[in-house]
Amino acid sequence: MTHHIPPAALFPGPADSVFDAMNFLSEVAERYPDAVSFAAGRPSEEHFDADSIPRHIEVYRRYLRDTVGLSDSAVRRRLMQYGPAKGIAREVIAEHLLRDEGISADPEAIVTTVGCQEAMYITARALHSHPDDVLLAVSPTYSGFMGAAALAGIRVLPVKDGSEGIDLDDLIRQVTSARAAGLRPRALYVVPDFANPSGATMGETVRAGLLELADRLDLLIVEDSPYRLIGGAGRLPSLKAQDADCRVVHVGSFAKTVFPGVRVGYCLADQRTGPGTVLADQLARIKSMVTVNTSPVTQAIAAGCLLEHGYSLEGANSRETEAYRRNIAYLVAGLAERFGPDARDEYGVSWNVPAGGFFVVLTTDFPVGDALLEYSADRYKVLWTPMHHFFHGGEQPTGMRLSSSSLTPTEIDTGLDRLVAMVADVRSHGLGEQTGPKEHEAWKNL
Amino acid sequence: MTHHIPPAALFPGPADSVFDAMNFLSEVAERYPDAVSFAAGRPSEEHFDADSIPRHIEVYRRYLRDTVGLSDSAVRRRLMQYGPAKGIAREVIAEHLLRDEGISADPEAIVTTVGCQEAMYITARALHSHPDDVLLAVSPTYSGFMGAAALAGIRVLPVKDGSEGIDLDDLIRQVTSARAAGLRPRALYVVPDFANPSGATMGETVRAGLLELADRLDLLIVEDSPYRLIGGAGRLPSLKAQDADCRVVHVGSFAKTVFPGVRVGYCLADQRTGPGTVLADQLARIKSMVTVNTSPVTQAIAAGCLLEHGYSLEGANSRETEAYRRNIAYLVAGLAERFGPDARDEYGVSWNVPAGGFFVVLTTDFPVGDALLEYSADRYKVLWTPMHHFFHGGEQPTGMRLSSSSLTPTEIDTGLDRLVAMVADVRSHGLGEQTGPKEHEAWKNL
Numbered sequence: 001m002t003h004h005i006p007p008a009a010l011f012p013g014p015a016d017s018v019f020d021a022m023n024f025l026s027e028v029a030e031r032y033p034d035a036v037s038f039a040a041g042r043p044s045e046e047h048f049d050a051d052s053i054p055r056h057i058e059v060y061r062r063y064l065r066d067t068v069g070l071s072d073s074a075v076r077r078r079l080m081q082y083g084p085a086k087g088i089a090r091e092v093i094a095e096h097l098l099r100d101e102g103i104s105a106d107p108e109a110i111v112t113t114v115g116c117q118e119a120m121y122i123t124a125r126a127l128h129s130h131p132d133d134v135l136l137a138v139s140p141t142y143s144g145f146m147g148a149a150a151l152a153g154i155r156v157l158p159v160k161d162g163s164e165g166i167d168l169d170d171l172i173r174q175v176t177s178a179r180a181a182g183l184r185p186r187a188l189y190v191v192p193d194f195a196n197p198s199g200a201t202m203g204e205t206v207r208a209g210l211l212e213l214a215d216r217l218d219l220l221i222v223e224d225s226p227y228r229l230i231g232g233a234g235r236l237p238s239l240k241a242q243d244a245d246c247r248v249v250h251v252g253s254f255a256k257t258v259f260p261g262v263r264v265g266y267c268l269a270d271q272r273t274g275p276g277t278v279l280a281d282q283l284a285r286i287k288s289m290v291t292v293n294t295s296p297v298t299q300a301i302a303a304g305c306l307l308e309h310g311y312s313l314e315g316a317n318s319r320e321t322e323a324y325r326r327n328i329a330y331l332v333a334g335l336a337e338r339f340g341p342d343a344r345d346e347y348g349v350s351w352n353v354p355a356g357g358f359f360v361v362l363t364t365d366f367p368v369g370d371a372l373l374e375y376s377a378d379r380y381k382v383l384w385t386p387m388h389h390f391f392h393g394g395e396q397p398t399g400m401r402l403s404s405s406s407l408t409p410t411e412i413d414t415g416l417d418r419l420v421a422m423v424a425d426v427r428s429h430g431l432g433e434q435t436g437p438k439e440h441e442a443w444k445n446l
Numbered sequence: 447m448t449h450h451i452p453p454a455a456l457f458p459g460p461a462d463s464v465f466d467a468m469n470f471l472s473e474v475a476e477r478y479p480d481a482v483s484f485a486a487g488r489p490s491e492e493h494f495d496a497d498s499i500p501r502h503i504e505v506y507r508r509y510l511r512d513t514v515g516l517s518d519s520a521v522r523r524r525l526m527q528y529g530p531a532k533g534i535a536r537e538v539i540a541e542h543l544l545r546d547e548g549i550s551a552d553p554e555a556i557v558t559t560v561g562c563q564e565a566m567y568i569t570a571r572a573l574h575s576h577p578d579d580v581l582l583a584v585s586p587t588y589s590g591f592m593g594a595a596a597l598a599g600i601r602v603l604p605v606k607d608g609s610e611g612i613d614l615d616d617l618i619r620q621v622t623s624a625r626a627a628g629l630r631p632r633a634l635y636v637v638p639d640f641a642n643p644s645g646a647t648m649g650e651t652v653r654a655g656l657l658e659l660a661d662r663l664d665l666l667i668v669e670d671s672p673y674r675l676i677g678g679a680g681r682l683p684s685l686k687a688q689d690a691d692c693r694v695v696h697v698g699s700f701a702k703t704v705f706p707g708v709r710v711g712y713c714l715a716d717q718r719t720g721p722g723t724v725l726a727d728q729l730a731r732i733k734s735m736v737t738v739n740t741s742p743v744t745q746a747i748a749a750g751c752l753l754e755h756g757y758s759l760e761g762a763n764s765r766e767t768e769a770y771r772r773n774i775a776y777l778v779a780g781l782a783e784r785f786g787p788d789a790r791d792e793y794g795v796s797w798n799v800p801a802g803g804f805f806v807v808l809t810t811d812f813p814v815g816d817a818l819l820e821y822s823a824d825r826y827k828v829l830w831t832p833m834h835h836f837f838h839g840g841e842q843p844t845g846m847r848l849s850s851s852s853l854t855p856t857e858i859d860t861g862l863d864r865l866v867a868m869v870a871d872v873r874s875h876g877l878g879e880q881t882g883p884k885e886h887e888a889w890k891n892l
Contacts, residue, residue, distance in 0.1 A: 002717075002718060007719055011571055011573075013735065050507065053500075054499075077494070080705040115738055118736060125457055129455050261742040262526075263741035289459065289567065289593030290564060295560070295707055
């Protein structure tokens with residue numbers, strides 16, 4: 001007899017997780033292969049070069065032999081044997097942080113992780129030491145962080161968004177009222193540059209205010225910046241670079257700067273936890289129970305790529321950066337062109353204008369959910385991500401996340417033509433007339 | 447001002463975790479570099495070949511192009527882009543399970559993981575759906591499993607060991623009394639072949655009895671078999687190969703058969719959870735919140751290695767298998783030769799005789815702990831692992847785990863000479879006369 005496990009007997013994870021959303025989205029995408037997708041927030045594949053993989057490894061091997069001075073057998077051991085939980089290439093990552101970010105990092109405070117996801121998980125897990133511990137994050141926020149927190153069993157309180165990515169007054173209100181309710185707010189998760197999903201970037205004043213507040217409110221900041229180095233010139237210093245009070249845990253990823261499949265990220269956690277120990281020590285301890293250590297082969301690929309480019313990934317990605325900026329500008333211009341100056345009145349839509357990154361949010365005065373996405377895919381062959389997947393409380397304006405990261409200008413044009421037609425259709429006729437009554441109802445309930 | 451986090455404000459993890467033990471052991475090993483180490487349970491590095499890494503990747507690329515029929519850009523995407531949480535090479539792993547293990551696995555029931563550690567963690571997390579859920583494991587057990595369970599917040603009840611790795615009567619007792627106490631035993635973790643730390647292997651009758659009990663007691667079995675394929679001829683079928691009732695979740699690792707640094711493992715979980723869904727679906731959902739997906743590059747290395755060897759890793763590792771078997775036999779013969787037929791009376795020691803694997807346990811009638819290890823390292827230049835690191839309840843006989851996996855026969859000889867001298871010293875003079883009273887006290891308290 002085949003054993004059957006009822007779903008209720010399994011850990012459910014977050015109610016509306018990134019995984020369910022991605023599953024739904026990729027299932028829709030599969031059913032409509034000829035649709036243009038503004039949904040996938042993936043790096044461009046245009047410059048993928050599979051031959052770079054063995055080359056990066058070889059560069060790192062040579063570095064170990066010629067610069068570090070390891071014997072051949074020691075090089076083999078470094079690449080192929082079990083290794084330290086914190087990672088094997090932390091000096092290289094530290095040098096990169098100095099060159100590209102002006103961050104002076106002690107390699108002992110770095111934990112190399114399986115992408116940024118594991119960095120977020122081990123941080124959330126480390127900070128959950130008491131049932132009353134909570135985290136905070138702007139709502140809407142990156143669903144991967146919500147998944148990490150759910151798995152760590154720690155609640156995430158919503159903080160209001162704003163044109164610069166966070167409403168600092170609301171942060172004070174949330175922390176104060178949480179404390180009044182007996183909760184222990186531990187850390188705030190933020191993406192200061194080109195946030196996912198909002199595309200917002202924090203200005204200088206907001207950054208300074210946030211750092212000051214973290215110290216005043218006795219709060220850590222978990223700073224995630226996957227899109228910083230591919231955003232182009234004129235970026236502001238990261239929070240960690242200005243972290244005089246050591247309040248910032250900086251998590252990073254090479255998914256957008258080396259390639260996603262390398263699955264290497266890191267966590268810089270230099271907060272003291274005792275004599276001679278830092279938060280990174282405890283994170284490494286937790287990491288050892290999740291994945292033991294990150295594959296040294298993938299660490300070698302990331303480190304080899306850094307070494308090939310003199311430790312700097314900003315210049316190494318100039319082609320990609322250029323394409324991402326061009327696409328975002330093209331997308332925003334295309335929206336303005338098509339919806340016109342009276343977009344809000346005529347179409348019930350508005351949008352933000354990020355200077356870079358992957359995402360733009362189209363805010364709507366009509367409900368937007370998974371049923372509308374189905375409708376959009378089926379009738380107009382255009383895909384996007386319903387914003388409701390990214391909210392975890394607080395106000396929830398309706399809208400769509402549009403990603404232009406892996407499209408060509410021609411595809412953006414085609415996609416926008418379809419999107420505008422779909423919006424015009426929904427606005428002028430109502431979805432009910434276009435679909436059966438049952439589908440209409442489903443749509444209204446979203 | 448630098449922010450300081452008190453240790454009590456961080457998740458502590460298991461009290462005596464593998465990480466603490468490993469940290470302690472590697473610290474001792476660093477302080478005594480000229481010691482012979484029976485402590486490290488690492489695969490032999492003798493046949494490490496760093497050139498195999500790019501070769502395996504190339505073999506997998508060619509397979510994708512020529513056998514699967516992917517275009518060059520699709521091959522690049524497979525290797526370098528984000529990918530499915532379950533992994534990209536499950537058909538190859540399924541074929542390997544069929545050839546090497548006689549297990550007929552549906553690729554949809556396989557989740558590729560970052561080593562076996564992540565497979566254990568996501569399984570423990572999935573099965574923890576209620577505060578009363580508990581797992582079971584033979585005590586002593588592999589500390590990595592205890593770490594995974596601690597992180598998943600689920601208790602592990604001890605089951606008695608035995609010469610064949612488990613006492614089935616005690617399993618019945620533990621499950622029955624747990625249920626009487628209102629607990630919900632969900633799964634039993636076992637390593638049926640050459641267990642870590644005991645070295646024990648389950649016989650045919652125990653395997654059949656265990657499978658029958660799992661069904662009768664309504665329990666899952668999590669079967670972990672890292673040493674199976676390097677144990678040599680004459681192995682019995684794995685539990686999963688005989689799993690008529692679909693009670694076995696089989697976790698595996700390529701750490702010992704490809705190389706440790708590849709960090710690729712998997713979980714075969716084909717239990718039905720609903721119409722068209724299996725346990726692997728929920729494991730993949732959880733995995734996506736831990737590491738998103740396993741690096742496709744490392745999956746390519748494991749798959750390429752499998753393809754190079756016609757899907758079979760048993761033959762591919764014949765040199766390593768031979769060395770491991772030779773070493774275990776040499777270690778056991780060396781113990782018998784040195785301690786003689788009256789080992790128990792004369793020295794207060796006894797040991798088991800595993801047919802393969804990495805480990806032998808030397809059981810002692812005197813206390814063995816970290817202080818004795820320090821003493822052994824300092825005075826006799828020989829290292830081993832105190833057994834107390836592996837117990838999580840139940841009876842706790844004292845002893846040492848001896849690993850011969852990465853030593854040469856000459857090193858084993860030297861190490862055994864020192865070990866026997868140390869034991870003789872402790873037995874005949876007592877540790878107190880050799881060390882100061884303070885150290886003696888510390889030793890006695892372990």
